[in-house]
Amino acid sequence: MIRVAILISGGGSNMVRLVEDMAGDHPGRPCVVVSNTAAAGGLAKAAAMGVPTVVVDHRAYPDRAAFEAAMQAELRRAGAEVVCLAGFMRVLTPDFVALWEGRMINIHPSLLPRHKGLHTHQRALDAGDTEAGASVHLVTATLDDGPVLGQARVPVLPGDTADTLGARVLAAEHRLYPAVLRQFLRELSGV
Numbered sequence: 142m143i144r145v146a147i148l149i150s151g152g153g154s155n156m157v158r159l160v161e162d163m164a165g166d167h168p169g170r171p172c173v174v175v176s177n178t179a180a181a182g183g184l185a186k187a188a189a190m191g192v193p194t195v196v197v198d199h200r201a202y203p204d205r206a207a208f209e210a211a212m213q214a215e216l217r218r219a220g221a222e223v224v225c226l227a228g229f230m231r232v233l234t235p236d237f238v239a240l241w242e243g244r245m246i247n248i249h250p251s252l253l254p255r256h257k258g259l260h261t262h263q264r265a266l267d268a269g270d271t272e273a274g275a276s277v278h279l280v281t282a283t284l285d286d287g288p289v290l291g292q293a294r295v296p297v298l299p300g301d302t303a304d305t306l307g308a309r310v311l312a313a314e315h316r317l318y319p320a321v322l323r324q325f326l327r328e329l330s331g332v
């Protein structure tokens with residue numbers, strides 16, 4: 142079984158789907174959910190599912206390196222072998238990314254390489270995109286730039302707002318991320 146850590150900053154709806162999927166013949170199991178803020182609604186959801194949680198508050202550290210060292214200590218304590226970023230809103234330094242090279246993935250709410258960064262739904266609307274979606278990618282030192290492992294496409298509909306499009310993309314994320322993680326771990330474990 143591969144021990145999977147999930148990093149969150151907010152509601153954790155993607156984390157919930159990943160935890161729910163890691164059962165039965167799935168090659169992975171959640172070992173810890175880490176949040177950079179105690180305000181993350183996902184912490185209570187993880188605890189309710191029996192997953193250990195820890196808060197490493199980025200504001201409690203003098204700089205990014207100290208914050209990441211504290212996070213890395215928790216990941217090692219939990220025996221994490223793979224890291225899933227799921228709505229984790231802190232940019233990670235190349236040093237931290239290097240520690241997890243090839244073993245850290247992220248979900249981004251756009252069809253990469255289009256719309257890296259924030260406010261992806263509004264930007265898709267502003268660009269007149271007829272399609273939107275989500276991408277799961279390996280995390281590399283450059284933000285939202287690593288090899289894409291899987292994508293889910295949704296139509297942009299007339300009258301869409303960032304909220305209506307975002308909700309449609311999020312529902313697609315909830316199907317995409319578990320499927321990609323399952324396949325990713327199968328490949329890691331040589332199945």
Ligand code: GRF
Nearest residue numbers: 151152153154155228249250
């Ligand atoms: C999702 O839109 C995801 O693509 C982005 O942040 C949001 C996370 O939502 N990275 P949740 O915390 O998983 O509900």
